[in-house]
Amino acid sequence: MMKTNRREFLKDSSAVSLGAFPSLICRGTSAAEDPRSSHEGKILVVIQMSGGNDGINTVVPFADEGYAQYRSKLRLPTERLLKLNDSVALHPSMRAAADLIEDGRLAIVQGVGYPNPSRSHDTSMAIWHSAEIGDEDTLRFHGWLGTAMDAMQQSSQERGNSDPDMVLLGDESQPLAIQSRRSTAVTLSNLTDLRLSHPIPRSTDQAAAAPPSESGNSLDRFVAQTMRDATDTASGLEHSISEMTHLATTGGASYPSTMLGNRMQTISTLIKSGFSTPVYYAIQSGYDTHSAQLPTHSRLLREFSDAIKAFLNDLDSSELSDQVCVLGFSEFGRRVAENGSGGTDHGTAGPVFVASRQIRPGLIGSMPSLQDLSGGDLRMNVDFRSVYHEVTTNWLGVRNVSTLSPSQIPLNLFQV
Numbered sequence: 367m368m369k370t371n372r373r374e375f376l377k378d379s380s381a382v383s384l385g386a387f388p389s390l391i392c393r394g395t396s397a398a399e400d401p402r403s404s405h406e407g408k409i410l411v412v413i414q415m416s417g418g419n420d421g422i423n424t425v426v427p428f429a430d431e432g433y434a435q436y437r438s439k440l441r442l443p444t445e446r447l448l449k450l451n452d453s454v455a456l457h458p459s460m461r462a463a464a465d466l467i468e469d470g471r472l473a474i475v476q477g478v479g480y481p482n483p484s485r486s487h488d489t490s491m492a493i494w495h496s497a498e499i500g501d502e503d504t505l506r507f508h509g510w511l512g513t514a515m516d517a518m519q520q521s522s523q524e525r526g527n528s529d530p531d532m533v534l535l536g537d538e539s540q541p542l543a544i545q546s547r548r549s550t551a552v553t554l555s556n557l558t559d560l561r562l563s564h565p566i567p568r569s570t571d572q573a574a575a576a577p578p579s580e581s582g583n584s585l586d587r588f589v590a591q592t593m594r595d596a597t598d599t600a601s602g603l604e605h606s607i608s609e610m611t612h613l614a615t616t617g618g619a620s621y622p623s624t625m626l627g628n629r630m631q632t633i634s635t636l637i638k639s640g641f642s643t644p645v646y647y648a649i650q651s652g653y654d655t656h657s658a659q660l661p662t663h664s665r666l667l668r669e670f671s672d673a674i675k676a677f678l679n680d681l682d683s684s685e686l687s688d689q690v691c692v693l694g695f696s697e698f699g700r701r702v703a704e705n706g707s708g709g710t711d712h713g714t715a716g717p718v719f720v721a722s723r724q725i726r727p728g729l730i731g732s733m734p735s736l737q738d739l740s741g742g743d744l745r746m747n748v749d750f751r752s753v754y755h756e757v758t759t760n761w762l763g764v765r766n767v768s769t770l771s772p773s774q775i776p777l778n779l780f781q782v
Contacts, residue, residue: 408761411633411646411677411692412511413626413719414541415670417653418487419696420663421716422744424460425474425733429453432736436703440659440710454733459668462675463719470727471678472719473779475753477734479715479746483698487654487712490697495542497751510754511645512546514764518644532645533636535629544647556632619680622672626650630677638684644762653696657707670694674721687723691761693753694719699744702736715746718753722761724780731777752777 427433428444429452447455448464454476456464466472480499484490489502496506497513508516515531532544532551544551619634621627629648636643652666674692681687699716715734734744756779758764 407642407644407689408763409637409644409646409690410511410757410762411630411648411690412543413670413674413692413694414543414647414649415653415666415694415696416491416649416651417655417696418490418698418700418712419653419666419716420655420659420710421696421699422702422710422736423659423663424457424667425450425476425717425729426455426457427453427733427736428455430733430736432702432739436736438704439708440704450729454729457664457667459664460671462668462671466671466675466678466721467727471723471725472674472721473725473727473730475718475720475748475777475779476729476731477715477744477747478695478718478731478750478753479698479744479748480750481746483714483743483746485698485712487697492542494695494697494750497754506542507545508547509541509543509545510758510767511543511647512549512551514758514762514767515544515549515645516546517764517767518549518762529642531643532647533633533643534647534649535632536649538649541647541649544645554632556628557635619676619683621676621680622669624669624673626669626673627676630673631680634677634680637681637686637690655700655709656705656711657709659704659709674719678721678723682723691720691722691725691757693757694721695750695753702739702742702744714740714743716744718748718750720753720757720779722780726779726781730779748777753779756780 422433422437423440423442426442426447428442428447428449434441442457444455446458448458448460449455450464450467463472467474480493482499484493484501486502492504492506493499495509497510498504498506500506511532518531530552531546531549534540534544534551534553535555536553537555538553540551540553619631621631626648633646633648636646650666650670652662655662674694677692678687678690681690695718696716699713700710701713703710705711731748734747736744738745755767756777758767760780
């Protein structure tokens, strides 16, 4: 019988951490044969645009006289804008987003915010994450997505669902939005995270493959059996990852070579591999543009738009796009007036993006006036909790989440 000690066992037993993905091994082969998700419900993919996106130079109110009045250096030339109507246009780098609107796959809710807005990144993000309005002293234990998943958990368990309820793609700490009382949330940097961090030596592999001896003490038998299980898991996992990677590169989609593009491609791979996880979360950082805003903002918006379009096209090719909705938000917009450093400071309301085959496309709500300001900031037109309510109720099918009750008239984001 193989002899091993506790230190060797712990070093080689990374597969134990794969408990969050217990059904992964069988997914690779089945997905390659039929690249359709086994999840019968809806999937929500949230993109957090961290840092406070300048919504005024994203969805540009070019016909508002206040735009030229307050943006002498940051004003985008009208002839370069991607016009959506006679008064509002998209940033020139958002060609992919404009295409999605023309295709009927993208809606933009204008002027989204909350009462008594905070210009603190932490406080404002906590408000968006928790859907609870309050100052920095307000205790927030759970996020809006975690609360929604808690409401779904019983039915998931009844279906025998063993996949995590929420997955964060990236290296960041898990956001409050996916914190919950009892639902599961895991963090995954990329598919290689599912590999063993320390490959098991061949000699150990062979020894572990041998049937456990009846001799020896109970601890030796336990360790030997666990090592054999870990080795079996690792072997199957390597095959699954190979199949899933092949699947991701053969769907016909062309993803941008950006961090967000890579994360969206990984999410697509997991969905096509049959995971029943209903919520995925990705973070795109860099929107805190206090100086030299124009080039940075242009790059970020291009990355955001290109990644969403590639993702939706990828799922279209696998006939899965009807199951997926993408929500893009930022914790606040920027001040209307530019600062002296070629940038903008923390402001209030901004646009929220919702992309889906079943969305009511185009502009929703009205653009806040740049000539009717509140302390130099935009006045919000839509409470963000109304967006959350429609996404949780009309997309994910979660009812009776009290913190997400609509405070305004329905937005009718989705087509009936």
